[in-house]
Amino acid sequence: MEDSSERTLVSPLTLRSPKGRAIYWTVFALLLVLTLVIFGPLYWMVSSALKPSIEIFQNPPTIWPLNPAWSNYLKAWNVLQYPLYFGNTVILAAGAVLLQLLVSATAAFALSKLRPAGKGIIQFVFFSTLMVPPVVYLIPQFVNISNLPLIHVSLINNWAGVWLPEAANALNILILKSFFDTIPRELTEAAHLDGANSWQLFSRIILPLSRPALAVVTIFTVVASWKDFLWPLLVLFNPEVYSLSVAIYHESGINSTYPLPFNYLMAGLVLASLPPILLFLLFQRQIIRGVNLTGLKG
Amino acid sequence: MFKARLFLQRNLGGYLFLLPALVIFAVFVWYPLVLGFVMSFQNVDMLNPAVWVGWTNYRNVFSDPLFAVAWRNTLVFTGYALLFGYFVPIVLALLINEMRHGKAVFRLAFYLPVMLPPIVVAFLWLFLYNADSGLINSLLGVVHLPGGLWLETKASALPALVVVATWGSAGSTFLIYLAALQGVPASLYEAAELDGSNLWQRIWHITLPTIRPIMLLMLVLQIIATMQVFTEPFTITGGGPDNATLTVLMLIYRYTFQNAEFGEASALGVVLFLVLAVFALIYMRMTGRLMEAD
Numbered sequence: 001m002e003d004s005s006e007r008t009l010v011s012p013l014t015l016r017s018p019k020g021r022a023i024y025w026t027v028f029a030l031l032l033v034l035t036l037v038i039f040g041p042l043y044w045m046v047s048s049a050l051k052p053s054i055e056i057f058q059n060p061p062t063i064w065p066l067n068p069a070w071s072n073y074l075k076a077w078n079v080l081q082y083p084l085y086f087g088n089t090v091i092l093a094a095g096a097v098l099l100q101l102l103v104s105a106t107a108a109f110a111l112s113k114l115r116p117a118g119k120g121i122i123q124f125v126f127f128s129t130l131m132v133p134p135v136v137y138l139i140p141q142f143v144n145i146s147n148l149p150l151i152h153v154s155l156i157n158n159w160a161g162v163w164l165p166e167a168a169n170a171l172n173i174l175i176l177k178s179f180f181d182t183i184p185r186e187l188t189e190a191a192h193l194d195g196a197n198s199w200q201l202f203s204r205i206i207l208p209l210s211r212p213a214l215a216v217v218t219i220f221t222v223v224a225s226w227k228d229f230l231w232p233l234l235v236l237f238n239p240e241v242y243s244l245s246v247a248i249y250h251e252s253g254i255n256s257t258y259p260l261p262f263n264y265l266m267a268g269l270v271l272a273s274l275p276p277i278l279l280f281l282l283f284q285r286q287i288i289r290g291v292n293l294t295g296l297k298g
Numbered sequence: 299m300f301k302a303r304l305f306l307q308r309n310l311g312g313y314l315f316l317l318p319a320l321v322i323f324a325v326f327v328w329y330p331l332v333l334g335f336v337m338s339f340q341n342v343d344m345l346n347p348a349v350w351v352g353w354t355n356y357r358n359v360f361s362d363p364l365f366a367v368a369w370r371n372t373l374v375f376t377g378y379a380l381l382f383g384y385f386v387p388i389v390l391a392l393l394i395n396e397m398r399h400g401k402a403v404f405r406l407a408f409y410l411p412v413m414l415p416p417i418v419v420a421f422l423w424l425f426l427y428n429a430d431s432g433l434i435n436s437l438l439g440v441v442h443l444p445g446g447l448w449l450e451t452k453a454s455a456l457p458a459l460v461v462v463a464t465w466g467s468a469g470s471t472f473l474i475y476l477a478a479l480q481g482v483p484a485s486l487y488e489a490a491e492l493d494g495s496n497l498w499q500r501i502w503h504i505t506l507p508t509i510r511p512i513m514l515l516m517l518v519l520q521i522i523a524t525m526q527v528f529t530e531p532f533t534i535t536g537g538g539p540d541n542a543t544l545t546v547l548m549l550i551y552r553y554t555f556q557n558a559e560f561g562e563a564s565a566l567g568v569v570l571f572l573v574l575a576v577f578a579l580i581y582m583r584m585t586g587r588l589m590e591a592d
Binding site: 007008009010011015024027028031034035038039040041042044045048056057059060061102103104106107109110111114115116117119122125126129130131132133134135136137138139140141142143144146148149164165167168170173197198202223226227229230234244245248249252262265266269272273276277279280284288291 | 319333414487555
């Protein structure tokens with residue numbers, strides 16, 4: 001991807017001409033300006049979080065605070081009860097990963113390798129839901145969660161109320177199934193002849209060979225879970241179980257008479273953004289591969 | 299008897315592996331989907347037993363003056379979002395794909411906002427737009443231009459939210475196009491150049507036709523995604539000023555959590571479902587064609 005010798009729209013020859021070079025560097029400069037504009041809000045978030053309250057309302061604004069108040073981050077950490085809500089969000093993400101991997105990988109394995117009778121109908125049951133965005137049954141789902149059919153249990157204010165609806169993810173099944181499909185049949189047949197049962201086939205052969213696909217699904221589940229707002233807002237309304245996003249929404253006091261001081265809120269936003277940004281920097285390659293997988297297929 | 303045993307022996311393992319997914323999909327997708335249709339014909343308030351009311355909910359929803367307002371806002375939002383969010387990522391991907399320097403940095407910069415939680419994006423922009431101390435008005439003040447009441451004016455509130463949504467999501471579309479451009483064979487460009495084609499002809503006759511399936515797909519996906527807009531109007535403007543940013547999903551939320559009208563909310567959900575289903579069907583036909591093409 002970074003190979004500069006690879007031929008693209010503009011030929012290397014054109015680029016070497018004086019006119020070509022002038023245009024190239026003009027476009028480069030424009031892109032650089034655009035990058036700064038895109039980054040502007042992020043920079044402003046980080047620097048505002050370091051300003052004392054008076055300096056924030058100063059006009060013209062200071063580019064970098066005169067006396068960076070790093071203590072704002074500590075204050076935000078405490079005021080927003082960050083450890084509690086960070087922990088809650090981690091629990092939500094970890095549960096989502098475990099449950100989604102379990103549900104999607106087993107189903108994808110059955111559809112790809114075991115192929116039981118009625119496979120076509122079962123695939124339809126899963127994949128047709130790709131066309132139905134969950135928001136169209138948002139309210140019935142809420143009613144469903146408040147009083148589950150047959151067992152009459154309420155999952156309101158319960159982690160499971162967020163985990164279980166998310167576990168029905170047809171895109172994950174599709175991604176994993178297409179990956180499992182690329183594992184040669186000879187391999188599974190050989191294991192079968194050696195007396196391996198379906199579970200051993202799944203856990204000893206298919207899963208270890210599918211680490212790249214499992215990594216993509218895992219990272220995307222963590223990011224989606226960290227970004228989730230509307231559903232946790234509906235299900236988790238006991239402050240003890242808020243996710244970070246829900247906590248920020250409630251505790252910002254935006255709509256109340258006592259809003260959170262602006263610099264603390266900004267510091268809180270930075271703290272909430274750090275985990276997914278770190279995740280992105282660490283797993284850029286997998287995420288980019290995943291975007292292409294999910295973008296094209298779902 | 300023997301046949302049945304053979305059938306079980308051959309298929310039992312498969313069914314056992316499918317069991318978790320089948321249960322989850324039945325309880326958390328298919329059941330609420332059906333429940334939504336049933337509830338749209340019932341009076342449900344979660345306190346009293348549900349009562350069958352026929353088409354009353356639909357009549358109430360259609361006669362609600364906010365119905366037209368919410369749909370109009372949602373469609374205008376979708377229109378603006380396509381205007382900004384559809385072509386910009388394509389152009390950016392085309393330009394950045396030509397860069398011989400800093401490609402990785404540009405890719406990172408344009409994708410980074412996508413990783414932020416939507417609530418962070420919303421609150422950040424709420425303060426950027428702030429009339430007294432927001433960055434936008436401050437910068438305008440530096441160059442002696444008058445600031446604006448971006449979120450408080452009916453005409454500018456919805457476009458202002460589109461900017462927020464685009465900033466927060468255009469990066470993923472951009473990445474998809476960037477990947478699609480890698481798939482354009484270099485030999486085609488070389489051959490076209492030997493035939494004396496200029497840059498625009500190459501874009502028009504080679505690049506765009508190659509990425510066209512993905513462009514169509516993105517169009518439908520972006521329409522489906524933007525018609526579900528909720529977080530930005532909910533947290534930034536609360537649907538105001540004067541319902542200028544009230545969207546369909548926000549109206550569903552209001553019916554449910556302000557008025558306890560679960561039946562009306564479900565009816566509006568069914569209407570939203572039918573509208574999205576049209577786009578979803580187009581989407582499915584296109585992915586079907588794409589997968590055949592593979």
